[in-house]
Amino acid sequence: MSLIVQKYGGTSVGSVERIEAVAKKVGSFKAQGDDVVVVVSAMSGETNRLVELAQSMDAQPDSRELDVLLSTGEQTTIALLAMALKKRGVPARSFTGGQVHILTDSAHNKARIVDIDKKRVSEALAAGEVVVVAGFQGVDEQGNITTLGRGGSDTTAVALAAALEADECQIYTDVDGVYTTDPRVEPKARRLDRITFEEMMEMASLGSKVLQIRAVEFAGKYNVPLRVLSSFEDGQGTLISFEEEGMEQVRISGIAFNRDEAKLTVLGVPDHPGVAYQILGPIGDANVEVDMIIQNVGADDTTDFTFTVHRNDYQRAQTILKKVAKELGAREVIGDDKIVKISLVGVGMRSHAGIASKMFELLAKEAINIRMISTSEIKVSVVVDEKYLELGVRALHSGFDLEQPVEISQ
């Protein structure tokens, strides 16, 4: 008998029929003797509907009241799922975030979970009930309703699994696991049986939108085994856990990419201490998030400074940068919003410089010009022209033999 926390996203609970399918699945776990806590999102489309309703009242709706409104989305789903379970004869009980005391800070619309009082959940489980919890929401110390921001239901599930010391946290979604890369770009992409938390975080932050990055972080921190699997098909999905003995060899898990990048370069910046801050300070003040940053020291006393931003922020960042460049006495601001980032992700990469050079070689063979390079412990990212995305991803996928399952024991 295990204690399992399951999370079903908006698509999985998008209609009465789909909620009934979830109830059937939950019931089958219960029937085989498991204790089950189910975390659900709002039915697909519902959160957008509520946001539009709020914006029809006020283009900038009050953040506290927006949370009161948005939290009704998940509350609707928990009621319907509990009804569906009871109709099937499965004892069940729904709880809002407030009812299970998911305590958060007071940062409305993007609150962070501070604590969970597991008493009520444990009581209901002890009474043999399936516990159905509204994801994405909590309450602050004053009892105000808060929400965790988009995708926060994953975080709710992981936090509950951590608090309850669950055996596994299962995230049901519309894909059947984590892939070596996006199958729409590389049809030979293969589902991974396992991946480490670190790798998953790189995959998630680089645009593999299977899991919310905060949830992965949380699961890693509290060592909650996390499994991504399909709501609609049977299968084992992908287990996300810590590195194991047999995983110590060089291993490339997958290829992530991000289409939404744009790059900006300030050329001929007088090179003196503090210049990076002078350039990036105003960008940060304007709430533009910066991804990769590269600085080359030039031949004279100037330097070239390049960074990437989300494509939506490109125009805004450029305007700010032109003003800053003038103040700094820099020569010119150039930019390109027709670029993409491709990243090779895998543990063990840190000790193998050969991985990076093989990556560059594979791209060179396809005549793909690399515009920027950035590396971390478990990834190598390159920025290339947008038009090379598919070609680059496929070249790397095949060059690193990702269509073949990795032999864990060498």
Next chain:
Amino acid sequence: MSLIVQKYGGTSVGSVERIEAVAKKVGSFKAQGDDVVVVVSAMSGETNRLVELAQSMDAQPDSRELDVLLSTGEQTTIALLAMALKKRGVPARSFTGGQVHILTDSAHNKARIVDIDKKRVSEALAAGEVVVVAGFQGVDEQGNITTLGRGGSDTTAVALAAALEADECQIYTDVDGVYTTDPRVEPKARRLDRITFEEMMEMASLGSKVLQIRAVEFAGKYNVPLRVLSSFEDGQGTLISFEEEGMEQVRISGIAFNRDEAKLTVLGVPDHPGVAYQILGPIGDANVEVDMIIQNVGADDTTDFTFTVHRNDYQRAQTILKKVAKELGAREVIGDDKIVKISLVGVGMRSHAGIASKMFELLAKEAINIRMISTSEIKVSVVVDEKYLELGVRALHSGFDLEQPVEISQ
């Protein structure tokens, strides 16, 4: 400076535009220095939508979970109204039933308010905020969400007014007050400036759907002055309060009627003790509500037993009754679902038998056959054929001079 509790029903908050109009009205009270607590219903149509959603999951949805679902309706409205107030620069804060600790019993779908902790409301008022509370909902001792049943928002408003010792509880609706009878039936019907709690209860229970009867009861019990007025037009509405000195004379307040009645008669029931219970017990067990009950002792050892039920329950009650009649050895079951009830309501009536006889005389003049009669301290009700409804109401309205304002001081 007064403390006013205002309640706006579903039609008054039926759209973003209407909620903005409510915010404007609330703001004008606040601007003239009043403290305001606003209780709101779900937007019109929303509760029906949620009930249908629940029923598409389960024809008999679990009552606890139905409350979790239904309570999202008012939660949506409080968020939108608080947003609208803040947009106008009026400080405001929304509260769910649980957040202001509207403590109820655990009778889901028809809970009763047990207690209100006024601390949070008082704190928000002291901070200069308009307090926006979700009507119709509360929590039980275990923290489960409960609802008060249809129209329960009126009760929430009155209970809050009682707990806060408000100067007035104003119920905003789509009519501008309480009328002597339904103006759609008698165009000469007149708005009453005042009416007593007792009269209002008879008017409400007899089908004048302006106020929920439990709210009137509650207001009477705690002596909360209640005012019914229009959300859409200016005006003083109708004040419901206790009888005053000048109101001691015979006074007919109005004529209520109910189209939804049906009557059933068991003929030739052997007359022995307990027969009424043997007939009505199974009806009550089937959750059929009985309104008027009349028993005539016949010439032989049998009796005829007649009662009225809601028209929707007519077929079901008849089926039960036929079975019961057979068991009792009664002669026959007959019935009629083309009847209506017309009632004359007014304080002071108890001491004036003349009122009833004048009523019967006015109906006789129009050749309206009276099928049943029932009287109470402040009303006389008659059952007549459906086709006589309009004729009967108009004859009584004019016969008792209801189009003329009553002279309070004789």
